[in-house]
Amino acid sequence: VEESWKLLRSEVGPDIKLFQVRYDWMLNPRNGAEEKMVVLQGPDASNTIAVTPNSEIVLVRQYRFGTKEFTLELPGGLMEPGESPRENAARELAEETGYAGSDWTYLGKVPANPVFQDHYIHHWLLRNAQITENVNLDAGEAVEIVLMPVGVAKREFLNGLFVHPHTISALLMFFAGEGLL
């Protein structure tokens, strides 16, 4: 039952700015059918649950271009060449919010979307996060910082306030790890 699909051949597709498209022709072990699958190649990314000394989580409110709506998310972003996941998390947190610190814990990773993306999102926890850096947004960013007490964030998490998939998976790992669920 665990029989894998076999990769027959790959073809380079278009570069669509955020991703490099690849097409994989796969052989279905169930029926021998040959299927063309699209894979979006991109770098790994990270996001961070930064908790202040007052037990508040640092969130960012920003306009998202896929749905043309504002969302409340964890700070994070794409890994740059040569960065480790932790360096990536710390840089994105500092650039978007000014928060930084030294007490980092790796929570785990999830595939961005295993159906058609080849990369992963790394989830981090930073305890005792403090503002020590200057916010330094990319030209394509505009961000409002929101501090939310951990208990309120848990209630809002259960109420469906957070809709970005990787903010949800990171908060799940955090709340479960803290024994709060």
Place this chain on the structure above:
Amino acid sequence: VEESWKLLRSEVGPDIKLFQVRYDWMLNPRNGAEEKMVVLQGPDASNTIAVTPNSEIVLVRQYRFGTKEFTLELPGGLMEPGESPRENAARELAEETGYAGSDWTYLGKVPANPVFQDHYIHHWLLRNAQITENVNLDAGEAVEIVLMPVGVAKREFLNGLFVHPHTISALLMFFAGEGLL
């Protein structure tokens, strides 16, 4: 602070099989910078928490082509033209698992990924799900059905077994709605 980005113009990008690419030039209200953003246009989709009379959740184990790994997910898939979200959920559930029923509850929706996708995933609950249909997989599918007691699924949810982002968001809505978190 809530000032929106302004859409300056759009351009049709390549059709990459699963998605139609669109490029949007957006004006950043923070700095007046003009930014080219990629949007993947596609249909909405649905997934379903189908609970059997024995309080088991119907899951599907399948090979995913983005990460080249097996995942355990809720049954679901893309909406076809003319389908309602509920018809879509019922069709995908029946085709992938053979389960069907009449006691449907809408749990809510999440954006697939608000950063670069324009569509939504609708989450459904079907109570008293029974096998009444013949499994009828697409040529590009190979699926193993797994029944998992609700209590075990909750423990595995907290332990990180589920990594597909929309399986996570659907299970969160279900467990929270049942008062299990």
